[in-house]
Amino acid sequence: MPPPRTRGTALRHRLAELRGPDVPAKALDARALAALAANPGCERRAILDGAGVNKAVLADALGSPSAFGQSQFAFMRGNAFEARVKADGGAELLRLVHEKLDPGAEPPTRARVPELTAVGPEGRAARTALALREATEAAAWTLLDHPMLALDVAGSPAFLEPDAVVVHPDGSWTVVEIKSFPMLDGSADPAKVGAAARQSAVYVLALEEVAARLGAEPEGRAGVEGVSARRPEGSSTVAPSTPAEAPRRRSAQDSVPVPQVRTRVLLVCPKDFSNLPTASAVDVRKQRAVTSRQLARLTRIEDIADTLPEGTCFAPDRPVAELTAAVESVPAAYAPECLAACELAFHCRDRSRASGAVTALGRSLRAELGDLTTIDEVLAAAHGEAGDPDDPAVAALRRAAELRAEALAYHPEGPHGDQGILGAHPEDPHSRQAVLGDARPEGAPCR
Numbered sequence: 001m002p003p004p005r006t007r008g009t010a011l012r013h014r015l016a017e018l019r020g021p022d023v024p025a026k027a028l029d030a031r032a033l034a035a036l037a038a039n040p041g042c043e044r045r046a047i048l049d050g051a052g053v054n055k056a057v058l059a060d061a062l063g064s065p066s067a068f069g070q071s072q073f074a075f076m077r078g079n080a081f082e083a084r085v086k087a088d089g090g091a092e093l094l095r096l097v098h099e100k101l102d103p104g105a106e107p108p109t110r111a112r113v114p115e116l117t118a119v120g121p122e123g124r125a126a127r128t129a130l131a132l133r134e135a136t137e138a139a140a141w142t143l144l145d146h147p148m149l150a151l152d153v154a155g156s157p158a159f160l161e162p163d164a165v166v167v168h169p170d171g172s173w174t175v176v177e178i179k180s181f182p183m184l185d186g187s188a189d190p191a192k193v194g195a196a197a198r199q200s201a202v203y204v205l206a207l208e209e210v211a212a213r214l215g216a217e218p219e220g221r222a223g224v225e226g227v228s229a230r231r232p233e234g235s236s237t238v239a240p241s242t243p244a245e246a247p248r249r250r251s252a253q254d255s256v257p258v259p260q261v262r263t264r265v266l267l268v269c270p271k272d273f274s275n276l277p278t279a280s281a282v283d284v285r286k287q288r289a290v291t292s293r294q295l296a297r298l299t300r301i302e303d304i305a306d307t308l309p310e311g312t313c314f315a316p317d318r319p320v321a322e323l324t325a326a327v328e329s330v331p332a333a334y335a336p337e338c339l340a341a342c343e344l345a346f347h348c349r350d351r352s353r354a355s356g357a358v359t360a361l362g363r364s365l366r367a368e369l370g371d372l373t374t375i376d377e378v379l380a381a382a383h384g385e386a387g388d389p390d391d392p393a394v395a396a397l398r399r400a401a402e403l404r405a406e407a408l409a410y411h412p413e414g415p416h417g418d419q420g421i422l423g424a425h426p427e428d429p430h431s432r433q434a435v436l437g438d439a440r441p442e443g444a445p446c447r
């Protein structure tokens, strides 16, 4: 008789069924996690990412292909730059870490670069944890090149691979993010820096989980009390950034420093228009707190999986109608921000528009409209055909409609000119479409 399945095994089996037989799981990366955390109310994305579904392939199969991704040229340029930054055993990279983050420490004359290869992501994550512990105990500059970190996301592990993690002589850890966009006169595109900061914050959270586990190990000589594990915002959890701010804490038993994860990461970019590396320290405490809070709020994927009909499968070789029904069986929370963050954005936008959901017009407008969740409800409320007049949103819509009617009374084009949202009528499909934006040219999403 086979042994009884544990809850974890059952969930993995269920997620594999949802992904489809023989479909390999797509690993979550930090960029995807940062995007996932940016839309924590979307169960569709949570279950698809949790099951390792390749959403770009799924979007193709649904007939709404995504339109973003990195060009081959940019990919090769990024790889070449990263190789240059890490050349000579990471000498230049460590020099930058020392200069920007830890000038009080001894200069890195010779760095340790441990071997991190192992079989499978679990093996690599375990090897990384071991290397981090050894480096912390050795109290010497150490460069971990492409370590593997595991982060618990909605009940299942996500494996993440930062560009590098540096262990300082004081035993603290720094995330290094290497990007190929230029830093001009010491500053870079704020949007790109923000995206890099959100990505780095995910790595910081994953490192904090490693630090917590090392501190909890009986043989690990790093006491739990000083570990900067994930704790509520505002507590002393966020590891201070410099040794001056954070005196090295030692466990009471054996005086070995405990690992601290620095919340100032190092962003390395090409200097001006050259291929020379330059760097800047980026404080990711805010991004770390936001991401931590939003990841904790993600609905557990096992709860979502339990609500799906028997036989639901997202395998891209299924007939389109069946695949569409499977995707639609999971509630989504579409917002225009999805266009820059999720491969299913065009599919979800079409569905959101078809249902007349006001979220298709933006989260801020959605918040203003209170209980009015569809365009039809909004138009009916504005025209005085429905809605509670005491509702502030309904009252504001009616007042706006009156003002608009007054203005149009003096407009040379009269009531037939450009009518805007309040000029549309729920019974008129053309005006409704115009409100939803179908007539607008497509904006190519970017990442």
Ligand code: SF4
Residues within 6 Å of the ligand: 039, 042, 043, 044, 045, 332, 333, 334, 335, 338, 342, 343, 344, 345, 346, 348
């Ligand atoms: S595009 Fe769809 S699946 Fe992706 S986050 Fe937005 S609503 Fe969710």
